[in-house]
Amino acid sequence: MVLEKLVEVSLETLRACYTCFKCIGVCPAGLRPNLFVKAYLSTVFRELRDVYEEIVTNSSLWSCAKCLKCVEVCPQKVPLNDVIEYLQREAAKRGLAPRAYQDMVENIMGTFLAFGSQTIVSRDGDFYTTGEARELLGLTPLPEPNKIEKFRERLKGLRSIG
Amino acid sequence: MARMVKLAVFTGCFALSKQIAVELSTLRVLQHLNVEPIVPRSVNCCGFAFRGLYPSMSLYLTGRLLASLTASDPDGILTLCNGCYLMLREAVHRLREDRRLLESVRSYLRDEGLELRGIPRIVHPVELLHDIVGTEVLKGIKRTGDNNVLVATHYGCHALRPSTVPSFDNSVNPSKMERIVEALGFRARDYPERLDCCGAVLLATNPSLAMKLAYSKISGTARWGFHLLVTTCPYCFEMLDARQEAVMQTFGDEPRLPVMLLTQLIGLQLGLSEGDVALNLNLSPVDKVLPQIVRR
Numbered sequence: 001m002v003l004e005k006l007v008e009v010s011l012e013t014l015r016a017c018y019t020c021f022k023c024i025g026v027c028p029a030g031l032r033p034n035l036f037v038k039a040y041l042s043t044v045f046r047e048l049r050d051v052y053e054e055i056v057t058n059s060s061l062w063s064c065a066k067c068l069k070c071v072e073v074c075p076q077k078v079p080l081n082d083v084i085e086y087l088q089r090e091a092a093k094r095g096l097a098p099r100a101y102q103d104m105v106e107n108i109m110g111t112f113l114a115f116g117s118q119t120i121v122s123r124d125g126d127f128y129t130t131g132e133a134r135e136l137l138g139l140t141p142l143p144e145p146n147k148i149e150k151f152r153e154r155l156k157g158l159r160s161i162g
Numbered sequence: 163m164a165r166m167v168k169l170a171v172f173t174g175c176f177a178l179s180k181q182i183a184v185e186l187s188t189l190r191v192l193q194h195l196n197v198e199p200i201v202p203r204s205v206n207c208c209g210f211a212f213r214g215l216y217p218s219m220s221l222y223l224t225g226r227l228l229a230s231l232t233a234s235d236p237d238g239i240l241t242l243c244n245g246c247y248l249m250l251r252e253a254v255h256r257l258r259e260d261r262r263l264l265e266s267v268r269s270y271l272r273d274e275g276l277e278l279r280g281i282p283r284i285v286h287p288v289e290l291l292h293d294i295v296g297t298e299v300l301k302g303i304k305r306t307g308d309n310n311v312l313v314a315t316h317y318g319c320h321a322l323r324p325s326t327v328p329s330f331d332n333s334v335n336p337s338k339m340e341r342i343v344e345a346l347g348f349r350a351r352d353y354p355e356r357l358d359c360c361g362a363v364l365l366a367t368n369p370s371l372a373m374k375l376a377y378s379k380i381s382g383t384a385r386w387g388f389h390l391l392v393t394t395c396p397y398c399f400e401m402l403d404a405r406q407e408a409v410m411q412t413f414g415d416e417p418r419l420p421v422m423l424l425t426q427l428i429g430l431q432l433g434l435s436e437g438d439v440a441l442n443l444n445l446s447p448v449d450k451v452l453p454q455i456v457r458r
Contacts (some may be wrong), residue, residue, distance in 0.1 A: 068323035085214030092215050098366060100367060105216070114211060123445060137182065151226075154222065
């Protein structure tokens with residue numbers, strides 16, 4: 001299936017990084033996106049392997065807020081979001097992905113949605129479940145997980161591809 | 163007036179389950195703006211959160227959504243959440259550029275009995291109000307307020323970035339939300355934190371950093387003297403409104419920036435009641451600004 005290989009960053013694009021550090025300047029999480037580029041390049045340039053190891057095992061990879069400011073500011077148009085996502089997949093292969101994402105996928109397999117019922121609080125201090133609040137406001141109930149088997153099966157297959 | 167525009171509304175998981183005022187105020191306001199919303203029941207998550215970890219799964223989820231949402235042959239898909247908006251506009255952009263990918267997604271969906279006929283237009287709420295409804299129509303709606311109210315706009319990261327994927331406004335200097343605010347009779351002004359991140363994406367992986375980003379956004383905005391901040395995204399709204407008290411307390415500060423959904427503000431201008439737009443679910447200090455917006 002062609003869906004397998006989607007995100008590829010060309011090495012030519014990555015080598016365009018001349019470490020101007022603009023990405024560091026705009027990162028609200030205080031990360032150093034240029035190091036992510038180096039880590040990615042290590043797939044070809046072995047001498048960068050230690051940078052790769054440090055990044056993939058370091059939790060900073062999961063502190064990216066996906067604000068995309070680094071992508072916007074890069075004078076060389078390096079797609080830093082694709083680079084970070086690639087490294088996150090590498091970390092996941094070592095079991096280092098945060099549990100929260102697994103939980104979302106499990107929820108989707110059961111209900112089509114990433115979240116189940118929540119507690120909704122009003123300014124007056126009243127508490128409602130999602131279902132109660134939606135009904136009270138005349139909104140439709142959450143979608144029923146009817147005929148979800150095929151969908152669930154496909155998600156399981158796609159999850160194993162990574 | 164032009165014929166009624168028919169839009170399939172995709173609310174998204176978080177607005178469906180938590181920030182329900184997003185869907186409510188949008189549907190209420192559209193009744194008055196010559197837009198026919200269709201809200202399909204058969205939807206699924208867009209796959210935004212784990213797009214990095216499972217890119218194929220995320221593309222399948224967005225492809226499946228495109229097929230379900232276009233089943234009623236609408237003029238476009240109105241996407242209420244910025245995360246979903248990014249996923250859908252990116253998928254549409256990719257499928258337009260890559261014929262082979264489109265065919266493979268199509269045949270994959272066909273096995274499930276779903277048909278992705280055409281590639282739909284993906285519409286952001288700001289785009290709907292500015293480009294489809296139009297600021298002239300907004301100027302004409304009943305004004306009940308005080309035009310000295312200074313409003314901060316918050317677009318949210320995924321409404322505009324990355325600029326490599328087409329969006330509805332300029333990614334470094336957008337202006338459509340400001341034009342909408344001005345059409346409603348309020349004042350808008352640029353501010354240094356305007357395009358800053360709310361931090362919501364980090365709630366799953368680094369909650370304390372998420373709070374820090376939200377604090378920087380809220381306290382930074384508040385110091386410029388704004389009476390109100392408006393946004394359309396349910397995640398940004400969660401961070402800036404619902405969690406404002408917790409965010410401010412974490413840093414020894416207190417809540418002081420009233421936050422509303424843009425569609426709540428428009429609803430109030432249309433003369434809808436506070437209940438009609440679920441204003442009782444806003445947890446930021448909106449009482450401070452309400453008397454200036456609604457003349458009682």
